[in-house]
């Protein structure tokens with residue numbers, strides 16, 4: 001029998017939940033990698049770029065006058081290690097925003113995702129995103145997809161800058177406050193990463209782990225969390 005949850009809000013992770021991991025690690029990372037240096041050099045007064053570069057230098061222990069090549073070497077190392085550091089995510093987000101605007105990039109989600117998102121929205125559930133990808137990158141990625149512009153489906157976007165680390169309960173408490181303070185059980189979090197689900201559950205949220213075939217967390221131990229192989233495996237209905 002299909003498991004049914006009732007809630008007011010559905011908060012969604014992106015990588016491994018909405019989009020295949022390869023869509024981020026191959027398509028998006030490959031797009032960003034050669035463009036990081038040219039982007040930094042072309043935007044020397046953009047406050048987001050200036051702040052991100054300063055943070056990279058500080059976190060990597062580089063001198064303040066380190067050149068772009070040294071900064072890019074650190075960024076490439078973080079990408080190779082899939083370290084989702086905020087300054088890397090900010091810079092990637094700007095580059096992806098540009099790539100989506102040019103239609104060099106077009107997001108493709110798992111086949112069950114867009115019908116489910118549209119169904120939940122039509123049923124009156126409120127949707128938000130919590131991803132390591134920057135808010136700018138998230139919005140750009142939903143604006144240009146194989147299913148058209150999906151930005152209207154989402155009422156809020158959260159990242160590690162405006163909410164906090166994805167594996168800390170305090171970040172989920174901050175999101176609950178950011179979306180207007182529904183009592184925690186009225187929020188469902190969908191993610192492929194058990195540690196993220198643990199943090200959301202600690203904040204009192206309902207959780208569903210996505211163990212999608214072929215994805216890195218397909219065989220993970222999801223503990224007490226509900227587990228689904230796709231969005232077709234469960235239902236979410238609006239609570240009263």
Ligand SMILES: CSCCC(=O)C(=O)COP(=O)(O)O
Pocket residue numbers: 013014015016024028084089096130131132133134137138141166
């Ligand atoms: C255009 S959004 C790209 C998402 C991203 O950069 C990322 O690292 C995804 O991490 P998540 O927290 O959604 O698993």
Ligand SMILES: [Mg+2]
Pocket residue numbers: 013014015016017191192193
């Ligand atoms: Mg994920």
